[in-house]
Amino acid sequence: MMLSENELKIIQFLKERKKATTDEISEGTNLPLSSIFSNIANLEAKGVIKQISSEVKKRVKLTEEGERRLREGLPEDKLISILGGRETKVHEIKERLGKDFEIGLGWAKRKGLISIEGDLIRPKVERFTSPEYVGLVEISQGKIPNESILDTLVKRKLVEVKEERVIRVELVKDVEVKPVELYLTHEMLSTGTWRNYEFKPYNVDAQPPFFPLGKTHYFRDFIEKVKDLMITLGFTEVVGGYVEMEFFNFDMLFQAQDHPAREIHDSFVVEGQGKLPSQDLVRKVKEAHERWWRYLWNEDNAKRLVLRSQTTAVTARVLSEGERRRKVFTIGKVFRPDAIDATHLIEFHQMDGLVIEEGFTFKDLLSTLRDIFQGLGIKKLKFKPGYFPFTEPSVEIYGYIESLGWKEMAGAGLLRKEVTEPAGVYLPAGAWGIGIDRLAMSFLGVQDIRDLYSWDIEYLRNKRVI
Ligand SMILES: N[C@@H](Cc1ccccc1)C(=O)O
Numbered sequence: 001m002m003l004s005e006n007e008l009k010i011i012q013f014l015k016e017r018k019k020a021t022t023d024e025i026s027e028g029t030n031l032p033l034s035s036i037f038s039n040i041a042n043l044e045a046k047g048v049i050k051q052i053s054s055e056v057k058k059r060v061k062l063t064e065e066g067e068r069r070l071r072e073g074l075p076e077d078k079l080i081s082i083l084g085g086r087e088t089k090v091h092e093i094k095e096r097l098g099k100d101f102e103i104g105l106g107w108a109k110r111k112g113l114i115s116i117e118g119d120l121i122r123p124k125v126e127r128f129t130s131p132e133y134v135g136l137v138e139i140s141q142g143k144i145p146n147e148s149i150l151d152t153l154v155k156r157k158l159v160e161v162k163e164e165r166v167i168r169v170e171l172v173k174d175v176e177v178k179p180v181e182l183y184l185t186h187e188m189l190s191t192g193t194w195r196n197y198e199f200k201p202y203n204v205d206a207q208p209p210f211f212p213l214g215k216t217h218y219f220r221d222f223i224e225k226v227k228d229l230m231i232t233l234g235f236t237e238v239v240g241g242y243v244e245m246e247f248f249n250f251d252m253l254f255q256a257q258d259h260p261a262r263e264i265h266d267s268f269v270v271e272g273q274g275k276l277p278s279q280d281l282v283r284k285v286k287e288a289h290e291r292w293w294r295y296l297w298n299e300d301n302a303k304r305l306v307l308r309s310q311t312t313a314v315t316a317r318v319l320s321e322g323e324r325r326r327k328v329f330t331i332g333k334v335f336r337p338d339a340i341d342a343t344h345l346i347e348f349h350q351m352d353g354l355v356i357e358e359g360f361t362f363k364d365l366l367s368t369l370r371d372i373f374q375g376l377g378i379k380k381l382k383f384k385p386g387y388f389p390f391t392e393p394s395v396e397i398y399g400y401i402e403s404l405g406w407k408e409m410a411g412a413g414l415l416r417k418e419v420t421e422p423a424g425v426y427l428p429a430g431a432w433g434i435g436i437d438r439l440a441m442s443f444l445g446v447q448d449i450r451d452l453y454s455w456d457i458e459y460l461r462n463k464r465v466i
Pocket residue numbers: 309310311312352388391410411412413431432433434
């Protein structure tokens with residue numbers, strides 16, 4: 001027979017007593033009454049015990065306030081004892097009784113123990129003990145006072161009355177009780193004492209406890225995977241800041257100062273000014289703009305700060321160091337004003353790359369992009385002619401995703417001489433920018449771009465990591 005730990009405790013207790021009430025069992029086993037009832041029912045069903053009687057009993061208990069009144073006396077009794085048969089001024093009594101004054105005065109008046117004249121309290125008795133107080137004493141001794149007193153005590157919130165069932169049971173079957181152990185220890189095995197214990201069988205259906213483990217945000221995880229891929233392909237990671245000078249975000253990339261992307265509503269403007277790089281570079285950028293775009297290039301505009309609108313700004317910074325670094329990538333947030341919905345946010349991620357290489361051709365660029373997309377799991381690509389101010393020829397890259405069809409994923413091209421030469425780069429260079437969020441959404445099965453940035457711990461916990 002399978003008996004629980006608590007059931008065994010109850011049997012153990014009944015072995016000594018044979019018959020006992022639920023109250024006695026609770027006291028003898030130290031188990032709460034609430035658990036005694038269900039265990040008794042189970043034991044009866046197993047034929048170990050039998051009910052002899054069952055009755056509803058009134059259980060009368062002093063409340064916390066009742067306990068206090070029992071120790072200190074009822075307020076009206078205290079009032080009478082303070083008066084000691086003498087007329088006394090109201091304020092004097094008020095001082096002595098403190099918080100109990102109002103209650104004491106009320107009850108004393110109601111019981112006809114005092115009268116009030118002007119500011120005087122006149123007692124009608126010298127000494128008084130309320131029958132309610134006697135009731136409190138009786139209850140504390142396990143007796144029950146008469147109904148009307150009990151009623152008053154309940155109304156005064158000094159006593160609580162609960163109806164509880166008391167069941168008397170009898171042990172009818174002899175069961176061998178071994179102490180129950182939950183865990184088998186090394187010591188029990190080595191000393192052989194395990195024989196003295198009864199073990200609960202394993203419940204293989206039980207739900208294991210839930211231990212939430214810390215893990216990386218799934219989007220961050222995806223970004224790390226992209227970085228790993230780029231490093232595998234031989235690229236070095238470079239990073240830039242979110243606040244960028246227009247010089248690197250636009251001017252160096254041959255975006256004219258009246259280019260629509262530079263309008264105040266197309267990038268986030270940051271207060272302040274940046275510091276331009278070497279005069280030589282600035283002069284050459286200025287010359288390129290003035291010669292080809294035919295306008296007066298303004299240095300102050302180039303110093304303005306924005307939240308970078310493309311990670312190509314980091315590529316521009318790398319270029320500004322000349323031909324030193326040849327194969328780099330950067331991945332991070334960019335910012336553009338937009339109306340937010342399921343596919344648009346005002347901040348999102350791009351991965352830009354740069355290759356500076358002797359003899360690097362447009363074909364090499366396309367094959368590099370093929371390698372990257374292949375690594376990202378996108379096998380089918382389409383290249384369409386495109387336009388960017390800083391590349392020529394330029395290309396738009398579309399990738400095929402089973403559930404979504406063809407999606408625009410990146411822009412790329414060979415950097416214009418107007419971009420490379422002012423920086424002292426005379427070798428051919430290819431560059432690209434890939435939108436990371438949409439890729440992540442398709443890989444991670446996310447419908448709403450806002451979920452990529454979710455802080456909802458419950459959602460994140462349940463999100464499968466690829
Ligand atoms: N910066 C471009 C992408 C791009 C990067 C590098 C070369 C060509 C295109 C964009 O945000 O759309």
